Amino acid sequence: MRQILVIGxxxxxxxxxxxxxxxxxxxxxxITLGDLDLEQAKRISRGHxxxxxxxxxxxxxxxxxxxxxxxxxxxxxxxxxxxIEVARDCIKFKKNLVTASYVSKEMRALDSEVKQNGLVxxxxxxxxxxxxxxxxxxxxxxxxxxxxxxxxxESFTGGLVAPESDTNLWNYKFTWNPRNVxxxxxxxxxxxxxxxxxxxxxxxxxxxxxxxxxxxxYGKFEGYxxxxxxxYRSIYGLEDILTLYRGTxxxxxxxxxxxxxxxxxxxxxxxELENSEHMSYRDFVNSFLPYSPTDxxxxxxxxxxxxxxxxxxxxxxxxxxxxxxxxxxxxPNATPARALQKILEDxxxxxxxxxxxxxxxxxxxxxxxxxxxxxxxTMVHIGEDQTYTAMAKTVGLPVAIATLAILNKKIxxxxxxxxxxxxxxxxxxxxxxxxxxxxxxxxxxxLGYNPFGEVGN
Numbered sequence: 001m002r003q004i005l006v007i008g009x010x011x012x013x014x015x016x017x018x019x020x021x022x023x024x025x026x027x028x029x030x031i032t033l034g035d036l037d038l039e040q041a042k043r044i045s046r047g048h049x050x051x052x053x054x055x056x057x058x059x060x061x062x063x064x065x066x067x068x069x070x071x072x073x074x075x076x077x078x079x080x081x082x083x084i085e086v087a088r089d090c091i092k093f094k095k096n097l098v099t100a101s102y103v104s105k106e107m108r109a110l111d112s113e114v115k116q117n118g119l120v121x122x123x124x125x126x127x128x129x130x131x132x133x134x135x136x137x138x139x140x141x142x143x144x145x146x147x148x149x150x151x152x153x154e155s156f157t158g159g160l161v162a163p164e165s166d167t168n169l170w171n172y173k174f175t176w177n178p179r180n181v182x183x184x185x186x187x188x189x190x191x192x193x194x195x196x197x198x199x200x201x202x203x204x205x206x207x208x209x210x211x212x213x214x215x216x217x218y219g220k221f222e223g224y225x226x227x228x229x230x231x232y233r234s235i236y237g238l239e240d241i242l243t244l245y246r247g248t249x250x251x252x253x254x255x256x257x258x259x260x261x262x263x264x265x266x267x268x269x270x271x272e273l274e275n276s277e278h279m280s281y282r283d284f285v286n287s288f289l290p291y292s293p294t295d296x297x298x299x300x301x302x303x304x305x306x307x308x309x310x311x312x313x314x315x316x317x318x319x320x321x322x323x324x325x326x327x328x329x330x331x332p333n334a335t336p337a338r339a340l341q342k343i344l345e346d347x348x349x350x351x352x353x354x355x356x357x358x359x360x361x362x363x364x365x366x367x368x369x370x371x372x373x374x375x376x377x378t379m380v381h382i383g384e385d386q387t388y389t390a391m392a393k394t395v396g397l398p399v400a401i402a403t404l405a406i407l408n409k410k411i412x413x414x415x416x417x418x419x420x421x422x423x424x425x426x427x428x429x430x431x432x433x434x435x436x437x438x439x440x441x442x443x444x445x446x447l448g449y450n451p452f453g454e455v456g457n
Contacts, residue, residue, distance in 0.1 A: 001028050001029060001030040002027070002028055002029055002030070002072045002407060003029075003030045003031075003032060003070060003071045003072050004020060004029055004030070004031050004032070004071060004072065004073055004074075004075065004403060004407070005032045005034065005067055005068060005070070005071035005073070005074045005075065006020075006031060006032065006033045006034070006075045006077060007034050007035075007056060007058060007067070007074065007075065007076050007077060007078055007086060008034075008035060008076065008077030008078045009033055009034075009035035009037065009040045009041040009043075009044050009053075009077075010077055011176070011389070011391070011392055012077060012100070012126070012391065012392045012395035012396045012399075013033070013044055013077050013392075013396065014044055014387050014388060014392050014396065015388055015392040015393045015395075015396030015397060015400075016075070016077070016392075016395075016396035016397070016399055016400045017031065017033060017044050017045065017051065017396075018388070018396075019396065019397060019400040019401070020051075020400055020403075020404075021046075021048050021050055021051060023404065024048075024050035024051075025050075027404060027407075027408075029050060030050055030051075030052070031045075031050060031051045031052070032051075032052045032054060032067065032070070032071065033045050033051060033052070033053050033054070034053075034054045034055070034056025034067055035053075035055070035056060036055065036056065036057055036058075038053060038054070038055040041053035041054065041055075054067070058078060058082055058085065058086065059085075061085075064085065064086070064089060065089055065092075065093070068086070068089045068090060068093055068095055069093050071095055072095070072096075072407060073095060073096045073097070073098070073403055073406060073407050074086060074090055074095050074096070074097050074098070075097075075098045075099070075399060075403055076097065076098070076099045076101075077099075077100065077399075079101075080099075080101035080102060080104060081104075083099050083101060083104070083107060084104065084106045084107060087107055087110055087121065088110070090119065090121070091110065091113050091114060091117060091119065094117055094119065095119070096119050096120045096121070096122075096406050096407075097119070097120075097121045097122070098121075098122045098123075098125060098399055098402055098403045098406065099121075099122070099123045099124075099125070099399075100123075100124070100125055100126030100127075100129075100130060100395050100398075100399050101123060101124065101126075102123070102124055102129055103123045103124060103416060103418060107121070107123065107416055108416055110416055111415050111416040114414060114415055114416050115414045115415045117414075118414050119414055120406050120411060120412070120413070120414055120415070120417070121415065121416045121417065122402050122406065122411070122417060122418075122419065122424070123416065123417065123418055124418040124419065125398050125399055125402045125418070125419050126394070126395035126398060126399060127157065127358060127360075127391065127394035127395050127398070128157035128360070129418065130394075130395070130398050130399075130419065131360065131379075131394055131398055131432075131437070132155055132157055132360060132362075133235075133418055133419050133420050133425070134398070134419050134420075134424070134425035134428060134429055135360070135362060135377065135379065135425075135429065135439055136153065136155055136236065136362055137236065137419075137420045137421075137422075137425055138422075138425055138426070138429060139362065139364050139375060139377060139441075140153070140236060140237075140238075140364065141422060143364065143366045143368075143375075146368060147368060147369075148366040148367060148368040149366060149367045149368070150238055150240075150241050150364070150365070150366050151241065151242050151243065151365040151366055151367055151372065151446065152241065152242060152243035152244075152363060152364065152365030152366075152374075152446070152448075153232075153236070153238060153241060153243070153244050153245075153362070153363070153364055153365075154211075154243065154244075154245045154246070154247070154361075154362070154363040155245075155246045155247075155360075155361070155362050155363075156211075156213060156221075156223040156246070156247045156248065156249045156359075156360070156361045156362075157248065157249060157358070157359070157360045157361075158221070158223075158248055158249025158250055158358070158359045158360075159175040159176050159356065159357075159358060159390075159391050160172065160175065160249070160250070160251065160356070160357045160358075160359060161173040161175065161350070161354065161355075161356060161357060162354070162355040162356060162357040162382045162383065162390075163218065163357070164355065165350070165351070165353075165354035165355050165356075166251075168319060168347065168348070169312065169315055169316045169319050170251075170253075170254060170257060170316055170319075170348070171250075171251035171253070171254060172250065172251065172254055172348060173348045173349065173350050173354065173356075174344070174345065174348045174349060174350065175350065175356035175357075175389065175390075175391050176391055178341050178344065178345055178348075179337075179338075179341060181344075182267055182269075182337045182340055182341045182344070183267065183269050183337055184248065185203050185206045185207075185224070185227065186203055186267070186269065187227075188203075188227045189201065189202050189203070189227070190206060190225035190226065190227050190229070191227070191228075191229060191230050192225060192229035192230060192244060192245045192246070193229075193230065193241070193242070193243060193244050193245075194242075194243050194245065195242055195243055195448065196242045196243075201225055203262070204262060204263070206224055206225065206262075207224055207255040207256070207258050207259040207262060208255070208256070208259055209224065209225065210222040210223060210224050210255050211223045211224075211245075211247065212252070213249065213361050215359060215361065215378050215380060216378070216440070217380075218359070218380055220251075220252050221249050221250065221251060221252065221359065221361075222249070222250055222251070222252045222253075222254065222255055223247035223248060223249050223250075223361075224247055224248055224250070224255050225245065225246070225247050226246045226247055226248060228246070229244055229245055229246045230244065232244060232246065235418070235420065236420065243365065249359050249360075249361065253312070256313065257313055257316045260305055260307075260313065260317070261340060263305065264288045264289075264304070264305070265288055265336060266284075266288060266336050266337070266339075266340045267336065267337050267340060268335065268336045268337060269335045269336070269337035269338070270335070271335060271336075272333045272334065272335055273287065273329075273333075273334055273335070273336060273339060276329050276331055276332065276333060276334035276339055277328070277329065277330060277331060277332040277333075277334075278328060278329075279328065279329045279339070280324065280325045280326065280327060280328055280329075281321060281322055281323065281324045281325075281327045281328075281329070281343055282297055282322070282323050282324060282325040283325075284322075284329060284336075284339050284340075284343070285297055285301060285322050285323065286300075288336075289301060289304055290304070297323060298323060301317070302314065319347070320343060320344065320346075320347050321343070321346065321347065322343065327346075329342055329343075330342070350386065352386065353385075354386070355382055355383045355384070355385065355389075355390070356382070356383045356389045356390045356391055357380065357381065357382045357383070357390055358379070358380070358381045358390040358391060358394050359378075359379070359380050360378065360379040360380075360439075361376070361377070361378050361379075362375075362376070362377040362378075362439075363375070363376055363377075364376075364377070365446045365448070366446070367446075372445070372446035373443055373444070373445065373446050374443065374444050374445065374446040374447075375441055375442070375443050376441070376442045376443075376444070377439045377440070377441045377442075378439065378440050379437065379438065379439045379440070381393065381394060381436060381437050393435065393437070394437060397432060397435055397437065398419075398428055398432065401427075401428045401431050401432070402419065402424065402428060405424075405427060405428070410423075410427065411423060411424055
């Protein structure tokens, strides 16, 4: 039997394992799922005869090497910073590797060795990055094949709550790592290009510079800029493009509300709060407001942020129970960001019967034979339940499909790479349609960059 080693039994692994087990008989597969938490690995493997759950500490060199030696191909579903030791072992034992993570500098440095050994190290093959690359390059290549010249490319992705589970004023619940939401946009400046002009948005202005999007059947959304848009000129071969912008999708109004936390300093992750373990939610809010011997915390907050009492922003803050003097942060040496995360997790954790939703939106502006046109491409996918979520499916399925394609020598180009070639994206996107993950395209006249989302809607 052909052995696949999967390292990491996190949230996205459930769909990955389900797919591989469905193919196990026909593809003659034996899957080994290794995780530090053996019980979690056992739960995901479901006692299937073709899946062995093992305890695996990726920092234990002996056990890690033993597991990798016995595999024909390795899938690392670990946090990005943990991939590198696995990658070095894969070179040592001549094993192909698949990850869903961004290519790090350390991983990129292995490219020549990977090529010398004739190995495929496929990275960024999840949802974002991953599905965004593949769906974008498919359209870009089609435009180029017709002789078109790219003028604009914008891409947005959001992990959201499904409409039927949208039950709070923020129109948001955590569908992935809450920490990533709380610290989003920090540590740099959002850089992009619009109509040939370079633009920069510092963190303190990020959530007040949004773009509107409309998705048929799902209504209006907003997008705020990601940090690394300019890098994609070389990745996608768009060095001469006039507009290139990548962003994150939320429901309209989320960014304006989130900006209140940014302006107060509650998302800061660079210092620790005194006595945070015993600090109440109300104390936490008050710690960012001026002292007053007479004014209440509520009054000081409204005055500081210039919020009227009948403003929906105020209702959103009240809904989070921010002014509760009985609830405690309960975390020693918490940063403001960690304390805020605790408060939000109380209200934004998905209920047992809630479903999540992935929304992806691409805009392509191009010129062909003197005519300027725009293609709007959208994808919406709703999860099944709390195990087989939309996030897990849009991450796990591309990883699994790519793994089998490499194992079956349908993807053979060696090197450290991402899925931007036709050899990779065409079969994966085609198979994803069988699982309800597909894009709807609409072509209109191109009128240039429009942040209000009125073109192509």
